[in-house]
Amino acid sequence: xxxxxxxxxxxxxxxxxxxxxxxxxxxxxxxxxxxxxxxxxxxxxxxxxxxxxxxxxxxxxxxxxxxxxxxxxxxxxxxxxxxxxxxxxxxxxxxxxxxxxxxxxxxxxxxxxxxxxxxxxxxxxxxxxxxxxxxxxxxxxxxxxxxxxxxxxxxxxxxxxxxxxxxxxxxxxxxxxxxxxxxxxxxxxxxxxxxxxxxxxxxxxxxxxxxxxxxxxxxxxxxxxxxxxxxxxxxxxxxxxxxxxxxxxxxxxxxxxxxxxxxxxxxxxxxxxxxxxxxxxxxxxxxxxxxxxxxxxxxxxxxxxxxxxxxxxxxx
Amino acid sequence: xxxxxxxxxxxxxxxxxxxxxxxxxxxxxxxxxxxxxxxxxxxxxxxxxxxxxxxxxxxxxxxxxxxxxxxxxxxxxxxxxxxxxxxxxxxxxxxxxxxxxxxxxxxxxxxxxxxxxxxxxxxxxxxxxxxxxxxxxxxxxxxxxxxxxxxxxxxxxxxxxxxxxxxxxxxxxxxxxxxxxxxxxxxxxxxxxxxxxxxxxxxxxxxxxxxxxxxxxxxxxxxxxxxxxxxxxxxxxxxxxxxxxxxxxxxxxxxxxxxxxxxxxxxxxxxxxxxxxxxxxxxxxxxxxxxxxxxxxxxxxxxxxxxxxxxxxxxxxxxxxxxxxxxxxxxxxxxxxxxxxxxxxxxxxxxxxxxxxxxxxxxxxxxxxxxxxxxxxxxxxxxxxxxxxxxxxxxxxxxxxxxxxxxxxxxxxxxxxxxxxxxxxxxxxxxxxxxx
Numbered sequence: 001x002x003x004x005x006x007x008x009x010x011x012x013x014x015x016x017x018x019x020x021x022x023x024x025x026x027x028x029x030x031x032x033x034x035x036x037x038x039x040x041x042x043x044x045x046x047x048x049x050x051x052x053x054x055x056x057x058x059x060x061x062x063x064x065x066x067x068x069x070x071x072x073x074x075x076x077x078x079x080x081x082x083x084x085x086x087x088x089x090x091x092x093x094x095x096x097x098x099x100x101x102x103x104x105x106x107x108x109x110x111x112x113x114x115x116x117x118x119x120x121x122x123x124x125x126x127x128x129x130x131x132x133x134x135x136x137x138x139x140x141x142x143x144x145x146x147x148x149x150x151x152x153x154x155x156x157x158x159x160x161x162x163x164x165x166x167x168x169x170x171x172x173x174x175x176x177x178x179x180x181x182x183x184x185x186x187x188x189x190x191x192x193x194x195x196x197x198x199x200x201x202x203x204x205x206x207x208x209x210x211x212x213x214x215x216x217x218x219x220x221x222x223x224x225x226x227x228x229x230x231x232x233x234x235x236x237x238x239x240x241x242x243x244x245x246x247x248x249x250x251x252x253x254x255x256x257x258x259x260x261x262x263x264x265x266x267x268x269x270x271x272x273x274x275x276x277x278x279x280x281x282x283x284x285x286x287x288x289x290x291x292x293x294x295x296x297x298x299x300x301x302x303x304x305x306x307x308x309x310x311x312x313x314x315x316x
Numbered sequence: 317x318x319x320x321x322x323x324x325x326x327x328x329x330x331x332x333x334x335x336x337x338x339x340x341x342x343x344x345x346x347x348x349x350x351x352x353x354x355x356x357x358x359x360x361x362x363x364x365x366x367x368x369x370x371x372x373x374x375x376x377x378x379x380x381x382x383x384x385x386x387x388x389x390x391x392x393x394x395x396x397x398x399x400x401x402x403x404x405x406x407x408x409x410x411x412x413x414x415x416x417x418x419x420x421x422x423x424x425x426x427x428x429x430x431x432x433x434x435x436x437x438x439x440x441x442x443x444x445x446x447x448x449x450x451x452x453x454x455x456x457x458x459x460x461x462x463x464x465x466x467x468x469x470x471x472x473x474x475x476x477x478x479x480x481x482x483x484x485x486x487x488x489x490x491x492x493x494x495x496x497x498x499x500x501x502x503x504x505x506x507x508x509x510x511x512x513x514x515x516x517x518x519x520x521x522x523x524x525x526x527x528x529x530x531x532x533x534x535x536x537x538x539x540x541x542x543x544x545x546x547x548x549x550x551x552x553x554x555x556x557x558x559x560x561x562x563x564x565x566x567x568x569x570x571x572x573x574x575x576x577x578x579x580x581x582x583x584x585x586x587x588x589x590x591x592x593x594x595x596x597x598x599x600x601x602x603x604x605x606x607x608x609x610x611x612x613x614x615x616x617x618x619x620x621x622x623x624x625x626x627x628x629x630x631x632x633x634x635x636x637x638x639x640x641x642x643x644x645x646x647x648x649x650x651x652x653x654x655x656x657x658x659x660x661x662x663x664x665x666x667x668x669x670x671x672x673x674x675x676x677x678x679x680x681x682x683x684x685x686x687x688x689x690x691x692x693x694x695x696x697x698x699x700x701x702x703x704x705x706x707x708x709x710x711x712x713x714x715x716x717x718x719x720x721x722x723x724x725x726x727x728x729x730x731x732x733x734x735x736x737x738x739x740x741x742x743x744x745x746x747x748x749x750x751x752x
Contacts (some may be wrong), residue, residue, distance in 0.1 A: 150593075173590075259528075279717065
């Protein structure tokens with residue numbers, strides 16, 4: 001029994017215990033206070049998150065167009081999602097972007113964190129520079145990169161200037177390159193965030209432990225694998241979880257860079273949800289897609305959590 | 317005139333052009349007629365003598381809607397119209413959200429039919445729009461095709477005017493490289509012009525290939541000649557299942573013509589990935605001489621340039637047979653069923669539909685609905701006066717299409733054809749699927 005529970009029980013006498021009234025009042029105030037304090041946030045969360053989500057899930061089984069009445073259509077919307085080639089393409093693009101994003105941001109973020117962790121004198125300046133894109137608006141960043149990738153933009157001009165004119169292309173109009181361009185922008189902007197997460201983890205690794213391992217003859221790779229990685233396991237779990245979720249719901253960058261083009265080649269589930277719901281006014285169908293995306297995020301997050309959980313804590 | 321002055325004028329004109337194109341392209345299709353009923357606001361003798369009016373402007377000179385509001389205020393002492401200007405890029409979405417959210421402006425700019433996000437017929441079906449009871453409005457709209465403004469036999473919107481969808485053409489600049497397109501030019505003349513421009517290191521046309529409405533309007537302009545010219549009732553036949561996109565030779569010809577133009581270098585380098593910004597840069601640097609948009613863009617650009625640019629409107633010559641002009645009246649003004657001034661608002665809509673209102677408001681689109689006299693056409697339309705007064709005129713194809721996804725997939729499909737992602741047959745199959 002916790003100390004709080006003991007105190008509450010000890011100061012909660014039955015009716016008629018007049019001698020203990022001041023104590024009881026104080027106890028009730030404290031007890032009710034805990035409950036009431038959380039109520040506004042709880043109600044707000046239930047109303048704005050859970051009820052709206054449940055409403056969205058409800059409309060996923062209807063043919064509602066956003067106005068007027070609707071009919072229940074069962075699982076028709078879900079069947080149509082998986083029967084529509086462009087939506088399958090959007091699902092594949094979502095997965096490609098999400099996993100590419102997780103791998104690349106975490107690899108580069110960790111490399112930057114390791115490089116800027118201790119020895120470098122300019123590490124604080126460099127950390128700031130690497131982190132800077134994180135604070136910028138994703139849409140603004142995407143428009144800048146759109147300008148860079150433009151056919152008449154700086155990238156092609158540089159290629160031309162260094163004698164690589166044959167490589168000049170309409171980057172965002174190429175079905176194969178456009179999604180790579182989006183991935184580049186996503187990774188570029190998020191490396192700083194992942195780096196900071198890993199820097200926090202690396203701060204918990206005692207230098208003495210690494211020195212002891214080095215004295216025992218462990219090389220750089222062995223020290224990294226056997227000392228650093230286990231110590232920063234919580235950071236890995238956090239960074240990969242957040243980047244996975246961010247990657248699965250990517251929207252801003254796709255809309256700003258390609259609008260889902262060329263010819264739907266870079267559509268993701270999030271952009272298709274927007275198109276179906278707001279452009280084509282298929283609210284029911286859009287809600288079904290949103291539900292699929294939510295389930296997808298939930299499943300992948302659970303799987304990812306089970307993969308990256310700190311196994312050293314099992315059995316504690 | 318100094319070089320720098322010329323450059324500044326060109327740049328200003330180009331910026332105005334792109335803004336105008338953006339607005340015009342966002343307003344380039346409508347939808348079909350339907351049946352059912354809509355609710356309307358009643359009238360009251362004591363209703364407020366004021367209302368809100370929401371729309372967007374391409375530039376400061378594109379103020380025909382503001383001017384028609386001012387003219388109405390002058391005619392009706394004590395009436396106050398509060399203008400709400402919305403961003404051109406998101407005006408359709410903004411108005412759609414407000415109408416569907418029960419927070420609509422009293423009066424607002426929209427699209428006829430059903431084929432756009434801000435099209436009136438779905439809202440009329442849901443009882444969100446004010447029916448217009450003035451029989452003079454119905455009479456005035458008849459020449460434009462009444463069904464696109466109606467639902468269940470009631471009229472819910474008035475047209476801002478009629479306009480030709482075609483090439484917004486800088487004839488003076490094109491003549492400087494020896495290219496002279498007219499309404500009697502052939503498709504071969506266009507291809508020859510493309511070669512001539514390419515030889516000078518320029519392109520004949522600008523294309524915002526990454527923005528589906530732009531290649532989409534190009535495809536529909538050509539299909540007006542190849543599909544709707546020979547078969548005026550193609551949409552009706554498609555609705556009845558008698559014809560399909562995939563099996564109609566004219567649609568194949570239209571998309572193949574764009575493919576040919578692309579291969580012949582008619583569009584600027586990087587056209588497949590270009591947005592409206594590329595049109596800005598291309599037009600300001602004289603990289604090309606025309607682009608594809610609703611005709612109102614020409615007058616708007618000319619006004620914004622202060623008279624330094626003289627753009628005109630041309631139909632795109634047909635790749636086979638007779639050239640038909642694509643004319644539409646789909647940019648409309650409608651009113652909310654929830655307005656507290658239904659009587660006053662109806663008066664305003666009647667004024668817009670009437671001859672005096674049309675004279676003011678149609679400047680932003682082209683010319684008043686029902687104009688038959690060639691001498692009454694604005695200057696930008698003089699080069700096409702003969703074709704507009706001939707029988708070779710067809711409505712804009714997508715006005716009667718069943719949903720907005722068809723025209724969107726047509727534009728995206730054209731981009732896919734040019735990038736090699738899709739074949740003509742695949743795009744046409746997709747359009748049949750979208751039709752439902």
